Amino acid sequence: MTSNTSLGGRTALVTGGAIGIGAGIAVELAARGARVAVTYRTHEPDAELLGRLRELSGAEPIAISVDATDESQVAELPARLSDAFGGVDILVNNVGGLVQRATISDMDYALWRRVLAVNLDSLFLVTHHLLPTMRDGAGRIINVASLAGRNGGHAGATAYAASKAAIFGFTRGLAKEVAPRGITVNALAPGFIEATPFHDTFTTPESKAATIATIPVGRAGVPADVASAAAWLAQPDASFISGAVIDINGAQYFG
Template identity: 45%
Template sequence: MAIDFTGRIALVTGSSGGIGRACALMLAKAGAKVAVNGLTSMVQAEEVAEEIRRAGGEAAVFQADVTKPDQIEAMIEGIRERLGGSVDILVNNAGHLIKRVPNAEMTEEHYTRVMDVNLKSTAFVTKAVLAGMKAKGGGRIINMTSVAAHNGGGAGAALYAAGKAAVIAYSKGLAKEVAGDGITVNCVSPGFIGNTAFHSTFTPDAARQATINGIPLGREGHPDDVAGAVVYLASDLASYLTGETIEVNGGMFMR
């Protein structure tokens, strides 16, 4: 069975690079019109959209801070105008560790930034697309969490881990809330994924190699590994799957 998103509109938050970029490109390859979202890396976001267009797809770029409800609403309206309709597939990919901070040194500002970019963004972007999905009789919501949600994360990442764990709990509650509207809600939980700004910024080389040595499949993940799970969850192949989390980690964490 071929996956075909022709006629569907996908929004991928934080899609200027890394996992978000891979998701945008793979959804477009399957036929979706893609809304590419970024905040500061807009040159890279335009490059993602241009790559989609060169391959014969349709994409539009939207600069929006997805922790700000007014900017989210403006983006959703822009998607209707530029891509011709409401969102069918939402990938809440935006998220960030911000920086590693021991709890003894945590500030209220750091707490707010971490929770806003990981949990608040997921909740409010979702809120903004629900009416359109319900009017169409269905939709797919895929929320990005992390293996840190299960194991607490590395040093100084407790708040990030808590935010990602909250995304899983939120997704389960939302899945029950919207199931009657034909909308599924699932999570994808990446493990150690290379070629991303996250590990380039926060993981020293020695820790990277030690982590890879402990992965049963013997390699770090690639953004396309995560994107494949996202595309599956967005497709009709996953029509009877909701409230679940797919672990994409090469076997480093098994449930």
């Protein structure tokens, strides 16, 4: 984590920002001077995280309970953030999840729709409702995808991989749409990142060890590895970087 004031005076929203990669990004943005809000659904941010965000940024953080797949709830975000922040400069779409490992043969349509809703509908809804509030010339949208969108993921993750691959197309299309406003849109594609609910829930110790053994740098990633890339894209001087997908996987895979 780097402490500086490169994002001083800016406001940021990190969806799913109370744990794992989202929390890591929230902390890094705060360390660079941004005032941070996080959304959560099942993982409410604890006092330690909120205290750290407050200490690093020098401003009171905001935690908002919202189901990012429910438009009626997402539609309330702009007003809530406007009251507290006066708007959002940096939007990190981090909400997502595997939901359940299942092959396409065994998966019913309801599960398929749930996976796409969590990973793709949430991205659309939050972006759709917050875009009008973002300042021209200053907006930064960062979408958290996955290496699974590149390589198809592990067994039982086809729906997840499809939804994450779709984020690449969303990112590039939106980058063109909002370029005239001076807003950039980029995506991150993390590989194996430890200390996250994803692998704690869906990956066995044996599978973790086998995957880490294939990473050329010799270790698993951590949330801070993703956070540093997100903070770099959020910088005011990153105005010519848009439509990019940044792979964060320790040289395990090249897109």
